[in-house]
Amino acid sequence: MSVKIYLLTHERELHRPTNTGSVAMAAAGMLVQRIVWERKNPALELQSLAAAGQVALVYPATESGQQTHHVDEFEHFILLDGTWQEARKMFNRTPYLQSAPQVSLKPQSVSTYLLRRNQRDGGLCTAECVVELLHAKGHVDLALALEARFSEFNSR
Numbered sequence: 820m821s822v823k824i825y826l827l828t829h830e831r832e833l834h835r836p837t838n839t840g841s842v843a844m845a846a847a848g849m850l851v852q853r854i855v856w857e858r859k860n861p862a863l864e865l866q867s868l869a870a871a872g873q874v875a876l877v878y879p880a881t882e883s884g885q886q887t888h889h890v891d892e893f894e895h896f897i898l899l900d901g902t903w904q905e906a907r908k909m910f911n912r913t914p915y916l917q918s919a920p921q922v923s924l925k926p927q928s929v930s931t932y933l934l935r936r937n938q939r940d941g942g943l944c945t946a947e948c949v950v951e952l953l954h955a956k957g958h959v960d961l962a963l964a965l966e967a968r969f970s971e972f973n974s975r
Contacts (some may be wrong), residue, residue, distance in 0.1 A: 822894055822956045824949055825865060825874070826853045827916075829901030829909060837934040839946035840900040842972050846965035847949060850958070853900070858912050868895055869919035876919040877948055878910065887923045890955045896922070900945045902935075924951045933973055946972075 824847070826840045833855065844851045854862045868874035874895040875888060897919065899906035910916050924943065932944040943951065946969040953962035 822850055822952070822958065823896070824851045824952055825862075825895070825897045826851060826900040826945060827856050827862065827865065827897050827909065828853050829856055829899075829905040831905065832901045838900070839932070839944045839969065839972065840898075842969055843946045843949040843965060846946075846968045847953065847958075847961050850953075850961065851949060856899075856901075856909050856913070861913060861915060865897060866915045869897075869915040872920055874919060875922045876910075876916055877924060877952070878906075878916075878921050879923055879942070885921050887921050890922050890924070890952065893920070893922065894956075896952055898945055898948050903942065924948060924955075926951055927954075931970075931973060934975075 826844070828840055832838050832840065840853060844853060854865065856862075865874065874897055875893040876897045878899070897916070899909050901909065926943055926947070930943050930947055932947065946965060950962050950965050950969070953959070953965065
């Protein structure tokens with residue numbers, strides 16, 4: 820089974836020049852897929868995968884209070900792509916996200932993301948989360964390529 824990372828993207832994020840989800844999609848190719856979040860029209864594919872326990876939501880354990888699983892237990896992941904406020908809103912208004920198994924990343928370093936203010940302490944941007952997942956799942960070459968592309972994007 821191959822790794823698949825779903826970026827559940829808030830609609831406002833699509834138009835932001837600081838969106839790192841687009842960087843991740845460009846660098847990681849078919850492993851990363853974007854789905855636009857709609858509160859009243861949930862993504863059926865993600866809803867089905869979550870109901871079957873086949874996808875894990877990458878979300879800080881301190882935010883949800885739920886038990887977290889290890890990244891090794893899953894091949895499919897959902898990342899909430901938006902500001903921290905938007906991600907909380909998406910989580911709180913989407914029942915299948917609340918009931919999905921969760922994993923929390925334990926990054927090897929702190930975030931280097933410079934293009935937005937009000938970043939959460941200990942948090943990572945979307946591209947950095949994808950890098951961590953790719954490393955954890957053994958896709959080192961893709962992770963390094965994304966790191967290089969992100970570094971270039973982040974220095975503009």
